[in-house]
Amino acid sequence: MELKYRALEGMNDVLPEQSHLWQYVEARWRDHMHQYGYREIRTPILETAELFERTVGETSDIVSKEMYVFQRGEERYALKPEGTAPVVRAYLEHGLYSAGGVQKLYYITPFFRGERPQKGRYRQAHQFGAEIFGAAHPLADAELLAMVMGFFQSLGLPNDLLELRLNTIGCPMCRPAYREGVRNFGRENLERLCKNCQARLERNPLRILDCKECFQITADAPPIDRYLCEECRTHFESLQGLLKALDVAYVRDHRLVRGLDYYTRTTFEVVAEQGLGSQNALCGGGRYDGLVEELGGPPTPALGVGIGVERTLLILQALNMPLPEPPTMDAYVVAFGDAARPVALQIAQQLRATGVPTEFDLEGRSPKAQMRLANRSGARYAVLLGESELQQGTATVKDLQTHEQMTVSQVELTEWIRTRL
């Protein structure tokens, strides 16, 4: 069929047959966040483009070629391409730091990147995010990672099907030296690197480490460990000790540098070994101790994670994890004949008001058709109303599983059904 209007490339409708699955993982996430003491924050979809240019980085792929930017009057706006920067902006704008102590915030948000879509990658995607402000101690890193792995576990995903990859990328004190080290290594091997990496060697040398094309060559690049300053080194060692104590398995990945400029020290991601195709990262995150200050706030250590909702759903389905059935009706009110329809509607309303999910035919259909719909709705009980019931002030209740029928007075009907569900 030729359609005049269709959803934009990479933008998906979530249809009723899938939406209950979204509700399920969202509910799990909210529960999980509550367990850990996070509170929800919701920020607008639009921000000034500059917010992301400053934080994510002008040279990052996200900003330089994937961000949706448009102009209206003098202002340049961007659809949020990630979740952290807006939360930091709100954190500062409303002075949340003045409450003192650690602030733990979570969110569920769409985000937008103009990429070519493929499995697990869309132009509008959604993420579960969690951010911790004001916690410099590695305890925070450890709790965050344990929280993330615990979330996947709570969805039934065995942790041994996932791989937590962990790295540290140092801080402004020690990273420059490391960047130079990698840059020098790159220059020494310049002609062997791919064109892409040759180009970014000057602007963002660390990115050559996670280039798949240059995987072989950069295997010999210097690891960061001997460049780390004392503070970064002890932070990372302490974190690793805590993870072991918590029995959180991880793999050290020297190449994990990530594409957002604001990260410091800890970086991590969780990849699925099967079920996701080539976009196999379920989540990514890390520490961003300099970001709050970068945006004009007080020096505030912080860290966070973004979990892909679509990818989570994909892997749950691919690995046949337990998922809820779509919700069904409990009752269906059937009217035999036009005279019964208004009464049937009233009774449906009563049932709904007492918390019984109830369906009712809105087309004035035949009894037969209504019964068919009653069956399809999944309702346990069909409430039948015809002339004789109307005269006697009763309803015939049919149990659609056992096929049993009985007469119940209209006054007692809602209570009768409620007690039997």
Add this chain to the structure above:
RNA sequence: GGGAUCGUAGCUCAGUCGGUUAGAGCGCCUGACUGUGGCUCAGGAGGUCGUGGGUUCGAGUCCCAUCGGUCCCCCCA
């Protein structure tokens, strides 16, 4: 941005070397049952074969273009 692949009813698909009114299953609607579902049977609705152009006496089938889906590179959630 580069590449691969696919586009026939709501869905899953068939359609033989181009040949006449384009089919099936599922789903949907109606009836068999003047007030009763799931099974069965009968009937019905629904497609300008993604779109545009070309070749041909004739195109769903061949050619070109274009749009869209899917997947991959890139990048990342």
